[in-house]
Amino acid sequence: MSEDSIISLQNVNKWFGDFHVLKDVDLEVKKKERIVVCGPSGSGKSTMIRCINRLEEHQEGTIIVDGIELTGNLKNIDSVRKEVGMVFQQFNLFPHLSVKENITLAPIWVKKMPKAEAEELAMQQLEIVKIPEQADKYPGQLSGGQQQRVAIARSLAMKPNIMLFDEPTSALDPEMIKEVLDVMIDLAEGGMTMIVVTHEMGFAKTVADRMVFMDEGRIVEQAVPDKFFNNPESDRTKLFLSQILNH
Amino acid sequence: MNDITESRKPPVATTGILGWLRMNLFSTWVNSLISLFVLYILFQFIPWILNWTIFAADFKYNFNGEEIVNREMCSRVLDPENGGACWAIIYVRFYQFMYGFYPREEVWRVNLSYIMLAVAVVPLLFDNFPFRKHFLKFTYIFPVIAFFLLNGGLGLESVSTNKWGGLLVTLVLGCTGIALAFPLGIILALGRRSNLPVISMMCTLFIEFIRGVPLITLLFFGMVMLPLFLPEGIDMDGLARVLVAVTLFQSAYMAEVIRGGLQAIPQGQYEAARSIGLSYWQMNLKVVLPQAIRISIPSIVNTSIGLFKDTTLVIIVGLLDLLGIGRGALADTTWLGLAYEVYFFVSLVFFIFTFAMSRYSLYLEKKLKTGINMGAD
Numbered sequence: 318m319s320e321d322s323i324i325s326l327q328n329v330n331k332w333f334g335d336f337h338v339l340k341d342v343d344l345e346v347k348k349k350e351r352i353v354v355c356g357p358s359g360s361g362k363s364t365m366i367r368c369i370n371r372l373e374e375h376q377e378g379t380i381i382v383d384g385i386e387l388t389g390n391l392k393n394i395d396s397v398r399k400e401v402g403m404v405f406q407q408f409n410l411f412p413h414l415s416v417k418e419n420i421t422l423a424p425i426w427v428k429k430m431p432k433a434e435a436e437e438l439a440m441q442q443l444e445i446v447k448i449p450e451q452a453d454k455y456p457g458q459l460s461g462g463q464q465q466r467v468a469i470a471r472s473l474a475m476k477p478n479i480m481l482f483d484e485p486t487s488a489l490d491p492e493m494i495k496e497v498l499d500v501m502i503d504l505a506e507g508g509m510t511m512i513v514v515t516h517e518m519g520f521a522k523t524v525a526d527r528m529v530f531m532d533e534g535r536i537v538e539q540a541v542p543d544k545f546f547n548n549p550e551s552d553r554t555k556l557f558l559s560q561i562l563n564h
Numbered sequence: 565m566n567d568i569t570e571s572r573k574p575p576v577a578t579t580g581i582l583g584w585l586r587m588n589l590f591s592t593w594v595n596s597l598i599s600l601f602v603l604y605i606l607f608q609f610i611p612w613i614l615n616w617t618i619f620a621a622d623f624k625y626n627f628n629g630e631e632i633v634n635r636e637m638c639s640r641v642l643d644p645e646n647g648g649a650c651w652a653i654i655y656v657r658f659y660q661f662m663y664g665f666y667p668r669e670e671v672w673r674v675n676l677s678y679i680m681l682a683v684a685v686v687p688l689l690f691d692n693f694p695f696r697k698h699f700l701k702f703t704y705i706f707p708v709i710a711f712f713l714l715n716g717g718l719g720l721e722s723v724s725t726n727k728w729g730g731l732l733v734t735l736v737l738g739c740t741g742i743a744l745a746f747p748l749g750i751i752l753a754l755g756r757r758s759n760l761p762v763i764s765m766m767c768t769l770f771i772e773f774i775r776g777v778p779l780i781t782l783l784f785f786g787m788v789m790l791p792l793f794l795p796e797g798i799d800m801d802g803l804a805r806v807l808v809a810v811t812l813f814q815s816a817y818m819a820e821v822i823r824g825g826l827q828a829i830p831q832g833q834y835e836a837a838r839s840i841g842l843s844y845w846q847m848n849l850k851v852v853l854p855q856a857i858r859i860s861i862p863s864i865v866n867t868s869i870g871l872f873k874d875t876t877l878v879i880i881v882g883l884l885d886l887l888g889i890g891r892g893a894l895a896d897t898t899w900l901g902l903a904y905e906v907y908f909f910v911s912l913v914f915f916i917f918t919f920a921m922s923r924y925s926l927y928l929e930k931k932l933k934t935g936i937n938m939g940a941d
Binding site for chain 1 (some may be wrong): 831833835836837838839840841842843846847850851853854858
């Protein structure tokens with residue numbers, strides 16, 4: 318593990334039953350680095366980032382996040398989850414809580430922040446994702462793009478050092494994708510460490526420091542975007558890129 | 565100025581009373597026949613029932629103006645052709661129906677409890693109730709107050725529970741059973757879904773055992789076997805033993821109902837809650853249970869109504885609830901043969917409570933549907 322790396326996966330293996338989803342995965346992420354993970358469906362990219370905040374358990378290898386090793390130790394898992402924010406494909410907002418309550422929930426209960434302070438924080442986060450006027454609505458009253466931006470704000474309210482994005486725009490109507498990507502670009506420019514699983518190659522070219530290509534549970538290729546898109550080494554990568562870029 | 569987006573009124577025949585009648589009662593000739601037939605039945609039945617229960621009925625005096633003191637004086641015994649119900653039996657025994665054999669000089673305590681029950685429950689049920697927060701504080705301490713008020717202690721004369729009866733017993737059993745079974749059911753439901761095999765197995769065993777046994781068996785168990793488990797010298801009150809049985813029974817059903825609600829919560833809710841750092845209990849209390857309970861409200865009310873009616877089974881172990889008092893009244897030789905009146909009255913009282921519960925559940929469903937659009941997709 319190198320000095321300035323904030324996330325380190327070494328030899329990580331994982332099975333779902335008999336199915337080998339992650340095979341000897343090695344990945345080092347430096348502070349403030351922006352990584353875009355792509356690959357065909359079923360290649361293990363979501364599983365990999367879900368292992369980083371232990372929504373999935375890995376069975377072999379080591380995962381170290383911000384100096385904390387992820388093991389069965391529940392205390393470690395809790396402290397890692399406070400460091401790592403996650404945005405899901407299906408938004409997963411809490412439908413029975415208003416937008417503001419969605420965002421203040423964790424600061425109030427996990428960080429024991431006073432309510433007024435948490436609400437102020439929530440408004441700041443909503444400013445960042447550009448929908449402060451929706452604070453008192455319920456998730457069901459918002460569009461998909463707005464919901465995803467609230468989900469981002471909810472994660473940011475815990476002041477994470479690392480943000481994981483699991484196909485954040487895949488469930489969105491086309492006209493709403495941009496508003497979410499814009500927020501993510503702002504975040505990237507603000508210096509957040511980010512791992513993004515996405516098929517939005519335009520976004521990848523704009524913000525990624527490094528592209529990671531996965532197939533059948535392995536990391537097949539890692540490169541800077543310029544090299545990755547223009548001069549990939551592996552045939553699998555070439556095939557994948559030709560399929561998603563030329564449609 | 566005829567803008568193309570301007571909306572027109574719908575055709576007259578589809579709205580208003582006429583439109584409604586046409587759409588709902590007379591849409592086809594088969595429907596029209598059925599509608600007419602049903603209207604005819606109602607037309608025959610409603611006047612008869614109103615006449616029997618109210619217009620031709622005796623309340624305190626019979627048609628000769630005499631105060632009724634036994635069945636021979638009832639109008640319907642004197643004149644079987646024209647006499648209606650003889651409510652005098654209810655009138656004479658009303659005190660028993662409401663309080664059982666609670667001493668008359670202490671009955672204010674029961675009445676006060678009834679009033680406080682309303683003050684405790686109504687703000688709990690309606691979340692737009694003014695000053696709800698302050699009323700809820702009262703709701704939490706109400707059970708303690710009611711216990712001392714009804715049972716005695718703290719300077720109040722003790723009234724043994726074997727003097728309690730009628731509606732008092734029905735309400736004590738129903739309310740306590742429902743109120744205690746709710747938190748217990750939540751814990752059992754969470755336990756059954758726990759990842760820890762021992763906890764999950766114990767909860768499953770408990771739930772399946774209780775659900776697999778008739779309530780009557782549990783009542784006997786409470787009456788006969790529970791004392792065997794208690795240390796020697798400690799005598800448990802009869803009503804309390806029945807309460808234990810009723811609560812255990814209800815909690816198993818409640819647990820299954822809530823488990824159904826829990827299963828409807830998408831995995832993503834758990835993951836989102838965990839990913840923002842909530843602990844197991846925070847996740848359940850703040851994210852999962854509020855949604856699961858909302859989904860389960862109709863079933864929760866349904867099992868609660870079931871329990872409320874099932875409390876009548878306590879007659880088997882010698883407690884006199886509303887129905888028990890009714891049966892007692894029927895066994896009284898001066899009033900023999902007035903079964904219609906007694907059962908009608910007992911049914912009516914039960915109906916008032918259960919119907920209120922069912923309307924409340926409908927109100928909640930409607931409110932939740934229109935208020936918050938839960939789970940957009």
